Amino acid sequence: MLNDKEKNYLDNLLKNGLPNNIEFIFDLFNNRRVKIGNEKLSESDIMSYCRGIVENSPADSDESPMIKAKQDLKKIDEIHEAQEDRKELLEKLKKFSSLQDAIHEVLHLAPSDYIILSDKLEGALTSQVCKFMKMGYVPLGGISAAAFGASPVGGNRFVQAMVKIPQRQSLPWNNRDE
Numbered sequence: 652m653l654n655d656k657e658k659n660y661l662d663n664l665l666k667n668g669l670p671n672n673i674e675f676i677f678d679l680f681n682n683r684r685v686k687i688g689n690e691k692l693s694e695s696d697i698m699s700y701c702r703g704i705v706e707n708s709p710a711d712s713d714e715s716p717m718i719k720a721k722q723d724l725k726k727i728d729e730i731h732e733a734q735e736d737r738k739e740l741l742e743k744l745k746k747f748s749s750l751q752d753a754i755h756e757v758l759h760l761a762p763s764d765y766i767i768l769s770d771k772l773e774g775a776l777t778s779q780v781c782k783f784m785k786m787g788y789v790p791l792g793g794i795s796a797a798a799f800g801a802s803p804v805g806g807n808r809f810v811q812a813m814v815k816i817p818q819r820q821s822l823p824w825n826n827r828d829e
Contacts, residue, residue, distance in 0.1 A: 664676070668720075676697055677694050705720050767811070767812050768780060769797070769808045771809070773794075795810045796810070
């Protein structure tokens with residue numbers, strides 16, 4: 652529970668503009684509380700108090716400090732939501748031990764679904780790529796050029812890696828229920 656000094660501090664902040672980093676206030680209060688042996692606050696204690704003050708205050712005009720405080724609280728909520736989304740994404744990424752594992756997990760690829768197309772002429776390679784795309788293959792990365800041998804013309808080739816995605820509906824971004 653907030654003490655009177657903390658409530659006064661928050662009241663002044665609400666009138667003058669809340670910082671986007673509510674953790675600063677949270678740390679400030681809890682550092683002081685630890686020094687004097689009081690129980691620590693949770694961030695939700697601070698946010699609940701602020702919401703209660705803002706929602707129960709009459710707004711005189713669009714310029715009212717409480718209107719600004721309400722906008723500040725909404726901004727803080729959006730920041731916290733983005734931080735939670737980021738944490739969730741980081742947790743998902745931690746399960747991949749390497750980039751190759753991530754590619755296989757996301758695309759559900761089998762080694763036999765990977766091919767490399769090449770041709771001396773760029774236009775001919777483009778035709779091959781289009782043909783394989785109609786068969787369900789997708790280019791992996793951009794086109795590359797390879798030079799073989801001493802001749803500047805004789806050994807040059809254009810190269811494109813392609814992968815086949817067996818079931819598009821099984822890709823994670825197509826599964827909205829998860």
